[in-house]
Amino acid sequence: MSRMPTVERFDLSTSSRWGLWASAMFFGVCTVLAASAPFLLSPWKTESVIFIYIFCVPVFGLFTLFYMQMIRRMPHFAVALDDKGIWLANALKDETFVPWRSVTGVVENQFRRRLVLTDRSGNSLIGLEFALKDFDRLRSLIVERANLGAPGVAATETGRANSLGYLSCRSYSRGTTHHLIAFAAVAFVGALLAYVGTLGADVGPVHLILPYIGAVVVLGIGYEYLTTVHRLVVSDVKLELHWPLRHTSVTRAEVQSVELSLGSNGRPSRVTLNVSGQRRPVRLKGFDAPVVELYQKLLAWKASRSQAPANPVSV
Numbered sequence: 001m002s003r004m005p006t007v008e009r010f011d012l013s014t015s016s017r018w019g020l021w022a023s024a025m026f027f028g029v030c031t032v033l034a035a036s037a038p039f040l041l042s043p044w045k046t047e048s049v050i051f052i053y054i055f056c057v058p059v060f061g062l063f064t065l066f067y068m069q070m071i072r073r074m075p076h077f078a079v080a081l082d083d084k085g086i087w088l089a090n091a092l093k094d095e096t097f098v099p100w101r102s103v104t105g106v107v108e109n110q111f112r113r114r115l116v117l118t119d120r121s122g123n124s125l126i127g128l129e130f131a132l133k134d135f136d137r138l139r140s141l142i143v144e145r146a147n148l149g150a151p152g153v154a155a156t157e158t159g160r161a162n163s164l165g166y167l168s169c170r171s172y173s174r175g176t177t178h179h180l181i182a183f184a185a186v187a188f189v190g191a192l193l194a195y196v197g198t199l200g201a202d203v204g205p206v207h208l209i210l211p212y213i214g215a216v217v218v219l220g221i222g223y224e225y226l227t228t229v230h231r232l233v234v235s236d237v238k239l240e241l242h243w244p245l246r247h248t249s250v251t252r253a254e255v256q257s258v259e260l261s262l263g264s265n266g267r268p269s270r271v272t273l274n275v276s277g278q279r280r281p282v283r284l285k286g287f288d289a290p291v292v293e294l295y296q297k298l299l300a301w302k303a304s305r306s307q308a309p310a311n312p313v314s315v
Contacts, residue, residue, distance in 0.1 A: 009089050010138050011078045016131035020074065024067035031060040077129045081141060086117070086126060098125045103146035105292045106262055108269040115139075115262065115269070117146070118290065139262050148292055172232045172287040172294060182225040189214045189221075229284055234301055239273075241282060250275050255302055260295040271295045 034056040078089035086103075088096040098117065103125060105118040113130045132138060193214045231242035238249045250273075259272040270285035271294050287294055 007080055007082045008141070009078065009080045010132045010134060011089070012074060012129065012131055013133040016129075017074065019131075020067055020070050024064060024071060027060050027063040027067060031057060031064050034060055077132065079126070079128060079132070079138075081138075081145075083145070086142075088126070096126070100145045101147050103142070104148060105290045106142070106146075106148070106269065107290050108262075117142070122290070143262065170234045170297065172234070172284075172289055174228075174230045174286050175288050178228075178230060178286060182221060185221050186218055189217050228286075229282060232284060232287065234297060239298075239301075252302055252304075258295065258298045258302055260292065262291075271298060273298070 075090050080089040085099040087093050102119050103117045104120045107116045115128045117125045229241050233240035238251050240249050254276050256274040262269050268285045269291040270283045273282040
């Protein structure tokens with residue numbers, strides 16, 4: 001008699017459910033208060049009213065709609081899995097079942113706080129929320145059972161590939177969005193500080209404290225921007241790593257290991273290069289390619305002239 005496969009179920013944690021409701025209520029109240037503030041309090045400066053209706057109301061309103069949509073989708077967050085595949089726990093298994101052999105990639109969506117499992121063509125198969133209970137175990141099971149080592153279509157459709165699926169020369173970058181977000185964040189903080197400065201003593205001690213808070217925020221954004229690799233060039237003989245103010249090249253012999261970490265609990269998915277001579281590991285994240293595909297390419301690059309065993313996926 002054949003043994004029935006063990007089914008494990010992963011539901012949204014109770015704290016996450018309450019967190020979604022609390023967030024929706026908070027931003028909903030903020031939206032109402034912002035929209036009605038000019039009618040409830042006086043006197044109000046014209047600049048204050050313009051700022052509230054151009055910035056506060058749309059931002060609070062969008063966050064309210066976002067969390068309401070998340071609440072509406074809560075019943076569809078739970079997933080179940082066994083040795084053969086994964087599916088939505090609150091839907092018919094036959095309609096949502098995804099076999100492990102079809103899962104060859106993982107795409108991270110930090111804004112929506114989820115991992116999306118994809119096939120070799122990059123098509124979405126199923127989404128997994130970071131807020132699922134025991135997400136770290138779920139992540140480990142995916143790494144263990146999915147077919148993440150399978151080559152993707154992208155490895156053979158563009159460029160000149162060898163038998164390992166490694167492109168002879170390939171460039172990866174974080175794209176213009178990465179730069180725009182950093183500069184927009186700094187510009188927003190600067191504009192907010194300038195606006196508070198025009199109000200002066202009308203806002204009390206806030207105008208004295210806010211510049212220091214703004215300086216800390218700007219320094220944090222600047223540090224993250226300047227210390228993050230924004231471009232990677234993979235060639236036959238070396239890797240070129242580019243930061244905003246510097247760049248360096250590393251050879252195959254200098255790369256001691258290549259590791260993959262799938263994101264959870266606020267940590268983005270990333271590929272980590274342990275390079276001899278570097279004080280810290282080089283972390284590659286947010287590039288214009290799925291993190292699993294980038295990991296596969298770098299493993300193939302390192303192994304193309306070395307028979308050392310591939311590094312395990314870290315969880």
